[in-house]
Amino acid sequence: MSKRSAPTDQDRLDYIDQATFLSYRASGRVQVGMALWSYEGPVDLDGLRRFNENFGKGLVARYIERSPVPFGRHRWVAAAGAPRPIDIAETARPRSELSDWLEERSRIPIDPEHGPGWHLGVQHFTDGSTAVAMVLSHCLIDGTGSVVAFMDAVLGNERDLGYGLPRSRTRWQAIRSDLRQTLRDLPEVRRTVAVAAKLAYQRRGEMTATPSSTTEATGGDKIVHVPFASANVDIGHFDARAAELGGNGYSLVTAFATRLGVRMGRQRARDGAISLMVAINDRTSFEDTRANAMTFTTFTVDPALATTDLTELRGEIRAALRRAREQPDESFQLLPLTPFIPRRAVRHTAAMVLGELPVTCSNVGDVPELVGRIDGTHQADFVNCWGVEQNVRKADIEQPGGLLVVTALRHNGKVTLGIVGYQVGAENTKAVLRSHVQSTLDELGVTPLVVY
Numbered sequence: 100m101s102k103r104s105a106p107t108d109q110d111r112l113d114y115i116d117q118a119t120f121l122s123y124r125a126s127g128r129v130q131v132g133m134a135l136w137s138y139e140g141p142v143d144l145d146g147l148r149r150f151n152e153n154f155g156k157g158l159v160a161r162y163i164e165r166s167p168v169p170f171g172r173h174r175w176v177a178a179a180g181a182p183r184p185i186d187i188a189e190t191a192r193p194r195s196e197l198s199d200w201l202e203e204r205s206r207i208p209i210d211p212e213h214g215p216g217w218h219l220g221v222q223h224f225t226d227g228s229t230a231v232a233m234v235l236s237h238c239l240i241d242g243t244g245s246v247v248a249f250m251d252a253v254l255g256n257e258r259d260l261g262y263g264l265p266r267s268r269t270r271w272q273a274i275r276s277d278l279r280q281t282l283r284d285l286p287e288v289r290r291t292v293a294v295a296a297k298l299a300y301q302r303r304g305e306m307t308a309t310p311s312s313t314t315e316a317t318g319g320d321k322i323v324h325v326p327f328a329s330a331n332v333d334i335g336h337f338d339a340r341a342a343e344l345g346g347n348g349y350s351l352v353t354a355f356a357t358r359l360g361v362r363m364g365r366q367r368a369r370d371g372a373i374s375l376m377v378a379i380n381d382r383t384s385f386e387d388t389r390a391n392a393m394t395f396t397t398f399t400v401d402p403a404l405a406t407t408d409l410t411e412l413r414g415e416i417r418a419a420l421r422r423a424r425e426q427p428d429e430s431f432q433l434l435p436l437t438p439f440i441p442r443r444a445v446r447h448t449a450a451m452v453l454g455e456l457p458v459t460c461s462n463v464g465d466v467p468e469l470v471g472r473i474d475g476t477h478q479a480d481f482v483n484c485w486g487v488e489q490n491v492r493k494a495d496i497e498q499p500g501g502l503l504v505v506t507a508l509r510h511n512g513k514v515t516l517g518i519v520g521y522q523v524g525a526e527n528t529k530a531v532l533r534s535h536v537q538s539t540l541d542e543l544g545v546t547p548l549v550v551y
Contacts, residue, residue: 110174114434116390129489130237136479146474153252155182171277177262186220194224211238319494326529327519330547337514346409354405356505360458372399378461396423463508482510485517
């Protein structure tokens, strides 16, 4: 079944998608989403091949084509041809090497402009279990959009996105079209300039920070690996513990992110607070074809409140979400300026938007069981996800103070937490990150089924 999702005049990237792409091109740092389906037994490989083929006919069946105009809006083009075949490992590995295999998958290059924009791999283990992992560009789709794309692929739904083929316009056609689009965008750009000037003054301290000479002298251009870990928790136990603390599942995930932030040195020096940046789904329907259909709200949390009583934290979350609906963060009003920002300024703009040592928390919520049956037959025992990073320069991650991202979802009776973290001046390995995760769960009285 084919569904037409976008008319041909809607091929321009949304501003947040343009910003994501420009950030990638400015630094070479690639933001990718990684999903894991873990099965205690085998999977139907023919069913997975159908899923892989169907996935290549859905929301991610596209690439980004840059405008020939230096300040022009980029556009979506159709991804022609068959998707990359599934990488099926020939040799079974011990299950203890699951995280090693995931690391290997996460490092396979992804390119939203030239491809591949995503890839799927299968690994069998010597105890009879199986893992399936997908890595895909965040420039093409976000977490909630991925859930929609997974469902489409399982059901066999195809999307006619209405995009032209790559390089289907002549250079002069592209220039004329993109200049007309720029003229149409100018009123919004003018309104945004006033906001930019105001925020630039208010947050000038955040924008003027530069990589320290120590960082540069000790290999600022060195590519570093940003470790990731995961914890799977029984959903009944998780929700019961949240209720004991006066909260709910959402606030307990936030408490976990807060306390993990303390362990990883992300408290603000001036007041000891944790700055939480919470992603909010803004996808309006199954027909919404934006890549990153989300907004953000940022608020501070006293980490002492996150261990014994979640009542106040729960109220803070509700208030922050209400503010985000009623009065969106002014920082994101800068996005219409994205096409006009020189590459060298992208990092400073990101610092102004993100603020000081944020802990990013993205709660996907309940994921339909259908998403766990990607081979059409077997239900995954665990579904996990992470927002991982490729090609990260040491200076780029250490100058803003490191990174901590917590992603959560609920599926098949489990809450799964995906953690990506890098702490400046510390030992950044998956073993250390796992230790921080386990200690944080212990502190909150949450007993995981597994941490890996």
